[in-house]
Amino acid sequence: MTKQQHPLMNCYVDLEVSGKAIPLRGKLVDMGQDILVIHNGQQFVYVPIIHLQQLRAVTSQETIEIVVPETPFEHPNDPISYRKILMNAKGMFSELYITGNQSIHGYLTSVMNDFFVFYSPVYHSVIVSLTHLKYLIPYNPNATPYTLTPEQFPLKPSPLTLARTFDQQLRKLVGEFVILDLGENSNKIGVLKGLDQNMVELATAGGNSVYLHLDHVKTVHLP
The missing domain is CATH 2.30.30.60 (SH3 type barrels.)
Structure with missing residues (x-):
């Protein structure tokens, strides 16, 4: 049985996300049970649905036509899920938004039961609760944080001994x-x-x- 597609699929939408003052805008390109994906004209933005406060169609004429490339790591016909996206994003330079007025940039290194570990040049190994990630943006495969070379910013395994929860x-x-x-x-x-x-x-x-x-x-x- 095929799942029913969301009525706003492939439309331009504004997303109100917990803790974010300005809505995220883009074309709604995919939705699973616990995560949705928009493309903002430059990047794919993955938003856990638990933090979605409002989703609405953009009615203004300000939108420009977005050409959506292939998604970075999911097959078009495979249903997406939050955990699957995190597993696929491991080792890919990404931006996370969690709290406050800043994003953090780096690499997702480990995914455990209810948290993941993110390695950042600024904060080093950050333990992130799965319930608090507001959105994830994977960057172009050739991009690196702050244009650092691999020698300047080697992807290090977490010095922490990881627990399951x-x-x-x-x-x-x-x-x-x-x-x-x-x-x-x-x-x-x-x-x-x-x-x-x-x-x-x-x-x-x-x-x-x-x-x-x-x-x-x-x-x-x-x-």
Whole structure:
């Protein structure tokens, strides 16, 4: 049985995505149960549907005709899924948007049960919760972060011993100095003291304990 195609497929759309002030605009080119794909005229943008707040057709005449190339890693007739896209994106220079007003650039190196590891020239190995990725943009196969050469930015295996789940991974980092959510808030930088009943305890610069719910921890990396 063929799945019913979304009525806005191959139309120009605006996507309202959690945490992003400006809508993403492009041609809707594919949709699976948990991810959709638009092409913005230059790149494919993969958006987990859990963060899609609104999808609407572009009614203005501002759109220019977008010629959509072949998708970078999925076959046209294969149903797409979030996990499959992540697995296929491993080792490909990509841009991620997770939180705040900045994207991070680098390479996806490992995909575990509910998180993945992303290696960036700026942040090094970043542990990203699967539920908090807002979108992923794979770059041209010949592109490199900041035009760095492979010698300047070798793709290194993660120095971390990886656990299967995000909470197990955090437990492995107890006692370490960590940065949560890319350091967007000074209270999210400190020594990871413990994890108890989904509450993460962090000792901040002043030595005070701050508690965060695990579900709201988007990323973790070591400085």
